[in-house]
Amino acid sequence: MKYDDVTTVGRPATAPDGAPVSPDQGARYYQRFSVPQRFLHGFLAVTFLGLAITGLTLRFSAEGWATTLAHGVGGFGTILFFHLFSAVVLTIAFLIHVANLVYRIVARKEYGLVWGTNSMVPNLKDIQDFIAQIKWFFWRGPKPKFDRYAYWDKVDYWAVFWGMAIIGLSGYAMWFAPFFARFIPGSLLNVALLIHGEEAILAVGFIFTIHFFNTHLRPDNFPMDMVIFNGRQSEEELKERHPEEYKRLVESGQLEKLRVEAPPRWLQNFGRVFGTTAIVVGFIFLSLMIVAFVKE
């Protein structure tokens, strides 16, 4: 087994011969995500949870749990306040991300962000990987060799982009309805609420099931992938999950430049608590949402 104890909770890592190994020992760690990237994910996670909790409360306001929650936090005003507050924080984080991308591409001419192995832009290899993955599901081929970002990573990334655009725009249109009504007919505000709610249900359904599974809960990563919290992955993980990237880094001699120390224990614990909380809260509201949705 190739598990590294650092990325798993509650299951002792074992060496290939089956003997247990203590954490961090012998493993070489490489940087995958920078501190700003991890913070971006953190802000995204916190604000998304905030928006999901308050938004679902609004969307399913006829449900008992929604009124109980609203009364519990001091009334509806609090729910709407936190919804808008989270929205603003998320918008700022999103704009900083976009501004940073534009700066790096335009001013620093990092065209690798636009196209190539380090880019989030889908390419032919993603389609090939996807087909290969489907074949692998049915024992019809080997597991595809992913580069830095697998196709589902890109789906996750662009889903947020799409969601931000759709949910964000429709949300701000409702928040500043009279202002937006100068440019769009007021009847589109009806559409705005519909799209806002449905798209949000899609986002919540996607993040709390597909994203949680793809990156954290699937058997290879269970119970969670710590890389987004500590920013590092072991050599084993890098080799197994991103073989193409590993090969490329070794061949170009860039790998050692990414070498970092093993993640400190506090960071591991922080990541576990943060991740577990997000997943538990996510699942609670996912179940509430599904029940309410089916009842409708």
Place this chain on the structure above:
Amino acid sequence: MNWSVLAALAFAFALDVPAASPPKSAECLTCHDDKGAAFQSSVHGSFSCTDCHTAIKGYPHPENQAKVKCDTCHNDPVSGVKASVHATASAQPCQGCHGDAHGILPASDPKSSTYASNLPRTCGGCHGDAKFAKQHKISEVYSMYMDSIHGFALTKDGLLVAASCSSCHGSHKILSKRDPASRTNRANIAETCGKCHAGPNRDYQAGIHGQGMATGDARAPVCTNCHTSHQIADVRTASWQMKTTATCGSCHGEQLKTYHDTFHAQVSALGYIETARCWDCHGFHDIRPANDQKSTIAKANLEATCGKCHSGVTKSFVSYQPHADRHNRQDYPILWASSIFMNMLLASVLGFFALHTLLWLMRSLSDRRKGRPAEGEI
């Protein structure tokens, strides 16, 4: 005093007693002294006993006397009671409300059982008794009334103009609400309430509900349909405002359903008072249809109506549909199409990835069960 004079007087008395003139009250009190004090200060205090107990001509008088007839003087009230729901209430219907016959006080006396602020308790003697209510198949209205805005105003604040039982039901000729002549009959409610609430009544008569009533539409609501009859609440309270949507919705079910799909409804369901409820847009007493120029929801007035809450309202803004129905293709084609599109998007995206995830899970679990194959192995 000369004894002969005394004897003459005694003789005169002896002669006088069995004669036509009835005994003086003072003489009655020789035996019936328990009635004296209350009677003296009662509304009837200036009368003598025999003004009412007309059958008593002298002393001694027979044990069982004919009942006092109040209608000798109070003809209208008594005939009213005889025609009312209380006609068979008791052998002494007057005393049921006016209290002890010898101590009856005028209704203007604060100690009177029929004084405005004492009246609820008087009526509540029967109408506050759950067993009585059940037996007569009527509501136990006393506690409802006491918690109402009328009850509070009258009995807590001592506001004597506040509606007491008799303000709406009348006092003597109280009729069942099923009786067309009753003040509380559906047809007469607006007039009854309008005696005090003249403004709302005027508005109501002008509105679609009042017009419906006037043209005999059986579905048109009267005051009590929305405000209830006894539990009438202060309309400025949050608890009342929270209930109004459901109240309107009990008739306007379709509109309630479509309202529920909007942001206004979502926030109001969570207990937010400062959001548009039915009457914020439609008004309340003079609710008019959209094709009425005076209606709050007439096209020309929408900017003013929406502008009550929203600042910077424009013509475009008021094309918002507060009752949009996403299932209604005819009236809301864009919303309908968006709904179909979103449903398809949700189903396809979630369905696709659910399948993807499931297949992945199965393959991964299978690998783990078999023991992990080497890298790149099938």
